[in-house]
Amino acid sequence: MFNDLKYLKVNLPEDILKLKCSGNFEGAQKLIDLRLEKQIPVAMRKRLEIEKEILTTIKGEYPYSFEQALKIMQDNIKDFTEEEMEELQENSQADWILVDGKVKFNDSFYGSIVKTRPDIEARLKNNVSNDDRGQFLNDNIKDTKENGSASYFIRMKTSVKIKNPGDKLGKIIKVHMPLPIECQQSDIKIISTTPESKYMSSVDYPQRTAYFETKLEGPQEFSVEYSFKSTLTYNNPDPLLVSEEQPKFFTEEQEPHIMFTPYIRELANEIVGDETNPLIKARKIYDYITQNVRYSYMRAYSTITNIPEYAALNLKGDCGVQGLLFITLLRCAGIPARWQSGLAVTPQHIGPHDWTQFYVEPFGWLFADPSFGGGALRNGNTEKWNFYFGNLDPFRMVANSEFQHEFDPPKKYWRHDPYDNQVGECEYEDRGLRREEFKVEYQLLEMKKL
Template identity: 50%
Template sequence: MLERLKNLAIPLPEDIQKQEDAGYFAVAQDLIDRRLAGPLPHALRERLELEKNRLIELEGEYPFPYEQAFEMLQGEIRDFTKEEFDELIAENQVDWLYREGKMYFVRHFHENLRKVQHPVTQRLIVPEDAQAAKMKQDVLNGNMRYMKEHGGTAYYIRIRSTLKVGENGRIGEPITVHLPIPNNSPQVKNFRIHTLSPDAFVAPEDAESRTVCFQKNLEAGDEFTVEYSFENHLTYVDPDPDKVCAEQPSFCLEEEAPHIMFTPLIRAMCQEIVGDETNPLLKAKRIYEYVTDRVRYSYVRRYSTILNIPEYAAVNQKGDCGVQAVLFITLCRCAGVPARWQSGLFAAPYDIGGHDWAQFYVAPYGWLYADLSFGGSAHRLGNEERRTFYFGNLDPFRMPANLAFQHEFIPPKQFMRNDPTDNQYGECEYNDRALTLKEYSCEHTMVDIHQIG
């Protein structure tokens, strides 16, 4: 199923593209159906079928018309004016699109302003919790200092993940549910499942997107739950360019359509950033510094609606953790530095939720980490020590479930996933279709976390 996604790199017929650009999605859907009714090259047919689903998702990502979006910000920011709103639009601080000629704003546009600490948020009617924000910084800075002083760290983490189908679930019908669990990433040790339904299948530990799969007839009140624990062991690394080997590996350098592509823009950026540097560690560092400095952190719409994630980041100079990670990976590969995806959960004493980061390979050090969003956040706060730390190192507050970008589950899903890039909040499907995000919920609960080394 995911193999079809490479066809998103194929351009749309121009009449369909024009209708989409103007926001006439129903007209575009009709034009797609007209094309599909006739003979087409197989790849173009798949492209158009994928676009039909993408348009549905895209429209759902932008629910708020201009006036409603403005009123929402008025309710959150003291004395907020339309002039300020228009200025945010001109600054590209809020994401929007046209729907039938009118502006509609992305579902999390107002939350994004708080996340990036835009100056207008200094007038929040309900201020952010300064004590909680300080605690987060203290935890990250304390871990960094500990790892530097002791050469590493280790944590025991126990998590319970529960997925529930909504009240309109099709009771009595077969359903397949996938929930993420840790794979055999190098930092993971002593993985153990504590609670699991007897009808569940646990994917092999080397699965690149590892899940627990439940297959049963849906019953009223069903909760699909897995509770597991593992140890996260990390060694502090201070990589030295002078110790880099002359011979470097040739894996994880390929393009992967539709996202990891060496387009003219990516090649030009790579040349501009890397220049005549030949040391792979310094190449990766230049790319890391570029992304953490130039790409502003920003929530984005669902990845399934973005046709080329690295180019989105490069053109718009913004993106969330995964967008920044894929840009880093793509630029590294273009520069001849092996790089790959890693993602799962950020699982800290104060928070648990989905997160993405990257790895790059430099001999003799092997796989090193790069967390672009954490590094960029430290840079914005003026904490250059922590920015440098996240080039080569990672904190222990992670549950790595995915070691590859856009990889199939075991067993594979029959229908397209809500998040085809990886898996952090579970996926469900009936025998005839996938469930949408509105039809189920997934909650991760931290049962226990404590340092063991």
């Protein structure tokens, strides 16, 4: 099914789309099954098969009724009112869909609101500050600029634990766990795996993994311990030094997401205008995204048919959604751009994160992190905003250098995230595991400045 993702660009038949939009997922599934029994074009068959997976996933992403969402807010936010909840819904700051004709809110709506609305965060009943992480990153920016680079040794452990295996005890389970790749990372060492992994893809593989295949023995845990050196050089590229000749690699479309749709073309042209310098064009696009696209936690990427256009139309999205919009707009403007992702790793927090690279001669590949840059701008930190155009901090574990790439070895069943891999993927011999069926943990074992 991985190779069929391009068929997401095919529109759904109107009757199925109507049922989906009203939240009648059972009805939509029924109509899909009826169509699949008929002689239909291959492209439509592939599209409907993918839609069945989307419908299965999307309902579970929106568990809260209006009343339940309101209670969550009132339990955590001082003096929160029903009118405020309605306003958050109307402004799409609280992500919702219709399920069986009723409004349901995304399972991450609360965290998204607290992260992006300082006025609401200030009213938290139990407000725990995360200033230490912000200061840690600010100190690195100062240090990187003063010394011209930053380099750290990082040793960590990632684990996947299978929940409630039920009737699968004694059956074969296959697990794919992310590993660090060669890039700004070097001296990569795989210290141990538990149990012993069956295979590891090469250190330069675009979505590198450790592959486990074993009989399941209870709520089993799979883990990988590894270390690497992360080194970033400070870049302050001068537009006046940009070469006249620029490369054309990494400027193509990649179905179904990195697509130059009519709206993407219009938006790119409006942002860039008559500018011809590729570095200035890239900065204009970075500024547009960081100034206009509001950070928002997202439902599963597998449920979105065109991620960059989603960001462009709704002006909201998380790190990967903003990164894909940046890449797509740059490529549409003729500037090479590509994906990187894995984990953001600091002593205060470890979590999945996505960012980008873009290419301008004579400077080569430069970094851009619209998510971190936009957050800095919202907080009034223009130095940090400027830093994340052209630069990156060394506190990353890079596992993926390409978006939408197959595993080695391939996963047989539908991936929880068909496009990226930060938490791992699992499957039995007869089906894949959904994200709620396994637990992921990260441990920072050692971090030292070099």
